[in-house]
Amino acid sequence: MGDISTEQLAEECLAIVTENAGKKKIKAGDLQKAMAAKYGDQVDRKDVKAAIKELIDSGKCVYGYFGGSSIELPHVEGSAND
Amino acid sequence: MADDLKIPLLEELEKGPWPSFVSDIKSVADRKPMAADLLRQLEKSYEDKRGYWKHGGLVGVMGYGGGVIGRYSALPEDFPGVSHFHTVRVNQPSGWFYTTDALREIVDIWDEHGSGLFNMHGSTGDMVLLGTRTEELEPTFRALTEKGWDLGGSGSDMRTPSCCVGPARCQNACYDTMDMTYQLTQNYQDELHRPMFNYKFKMKMSGCPNDCTAAIARSDMAVIGIWKDDIKVNQEEFAKYLDDGFNVQEFVVEKCPTRCITVEGKEINIDNSNCVKCMHCINRMPKALAVGDDKGFAINIGAKAPIVEGALFGSVIVPFMKIEDGDYEELYDFIDRMWEFWDEHGTARERIGEFIERVSLATFLEGIEMEPSPKMVKAPRDNPYIFYEEYFAEEDEGEGEGEE
Structure with a gap:
């Protein structure tokens, strides 16, 4: 565990996902790179994975799939039928 | 209807x-x-x-x-x-x-x-x-x-590991494929259920070079059972094949890819130093020949079917490894290092085989902290699992991998 709490990382990851919603599919690797750029050695990959797990388990985010897996805000897929 | x-x-x-x-x-x-x-x-x-x-x-x-x-x-x-x-x-x-x-x-x-x-x-x-x-x-x-079931993998995650029946029903199994599949599944639950890779990652476990799961062509990580010592020979049973009229010359000796089998009278001789473990002779005469006693597995990395880019065969990265007393830590450590390097430097929808092609095998080996070895055969098509003790034993001494 690094110096930054999982909750804080989760909030920051959520902010990135929210900001990019509808514009860019955010992958786990994108969040890892963003957190590494911001915090350097204070966070490692396991910390970011734990933050993503927190977001998914809390229902704030969901996994999507289209040309690779992504982390997205919960929404109804455009292709979904009633 | x-x-x-x-x-x-x-x-x-x-x-x-x-x-x-x-x-x-x-x-x-x-x-x-x-x-x-x-x-x-x-x-x-x-x-x-x-x-x-x-x-x-x-x-x-x-x-x-x-x-x-x-x-x-x-x-x-x-x-x-x-x-x-x-x-x-x-x-x-x-x-x-x-x-x-x-x-x-x-x-x-x-x-x-x-x-x-x-x-x-x-x-x-x-x-x-x-x-x-x-x-x-x-x-x-x-x-x-x-009822105790769970979902498998899909998307950019570790796909559900699978295996041949291994020692449950096959005398050729060189390691416990079913136990390894179970242990990998349990150890990597997060990787199975939470997509976090650049793309999918498949593991298949085959107990011997017959490769009944076609792992070498269909999985990013093919774990293929292999042995290092000599093929076991039962000369009495071999003589029975001859007595029964089985044409050993045509169906075995001439089919051996390295011509390392000779027959004198009713005795078969195998030059094991030139055997590439293709399994053909063992498959044709299962009562007379059997895999050796010093058993383990080789790990081939990088196979895939042609989806985004063309099909690739796996290449030998770990020539020999053994699971001793149910301890999988060495295998987990190898997998973790490989995933970390691929995850860090791979691009979206790039399978690990494509990644190795792009960055070169040398860079990949350096990235996962493995020493290059001539035993790392690229895309073996006829199961050339060769152990070069005679030539490399001195150099490799003390490395603990691939050598007796």
Whole structure:
């Protein structure tokens, strides 16, 4: 565990996902790179994975799939039928 | 059969002596509108020469990023039964051994929550439950987990590991494929259910170079059983093959890829230093020949089918490894290092084999902190698992890998 709490990382990851919603599919690797750029050695990959797990388990985010897996805000897929 | 089921093109596929998926789906069409509409939509696809499925994108169960493949009909008004037609992948038991009770559990669950149709098994190995609605996904998952089942992998995650029957039914097994599959599945639950890689990662375990799971062509990590010492020979049994009229010269000696077999009188001699473990002689004379005693496995990395780019064969990266006393830490450490390097430097939708092609094998080996070795054969096509003790024993001494 690094110096930054999982909750804080989760909030920051959520902010990135929210900001990019509808514009860019955010992958786990994108969040890892963003957190590494911001915090350097204070966070490692396991910390970011734990933050993503927190977001998914809390229902704030969901996994999507289209040309690779992504982390997205919960929404109804455009292709979904009633 | 549903009375209004008019599917003349599909019924062509029922003709002939072979089994037909059309007949199978028809058999449940009376009681499952989903199955009937599946046939009707497919008939329309055959008429129009185009598919009518939409990618489901974002469907699944809470907390999991894999295990469900979303599909919707592009013609839901015409075929309401398949308006939603999601697939559920169920993690299969190692070696595909089931009790009939276990199979009945699955059948009952899927009859209640889905189309009643399923495949045994998908190409990754999972049981594939075909066709259900979004609102049935959570109840299906609940019913499965209550009985001890779990979903398999899909998307950019570790796919459900699979294996041959190994030591359960095969004397050629050089390691316990089923135990390894189970241990990998348990150890990497996060990687199985939470997509975090650049792309999919498949593991297949074959107990010997016969490679009954076709791991070397179909999995990013092919674990193939191998032995380092000599092929075991039973000369008495060999003599019986000759006495029974078996043409050893034609069917064994001349088929040996390295010509390392000779026969003198009623005795077979194998030059084991030139044997490439192709398994041919052992397969032809299983009573006379057997795999050696110093058994373990080789790990081939990088195979894939041609989806984004062309097909690749796996290449030997770990020439020999053993599991001693159920300790998998050395294997886990190798996998973790490999994943970390691929994850860090791979691009989106780049399989690990493509990644190695792009960055070079030398860079990959450096990245995962492995010393290059001439035993790391690139894309072996005829199982050339060779151990160069005679030439490299001195250099490799003390490294503890691949040498006795």
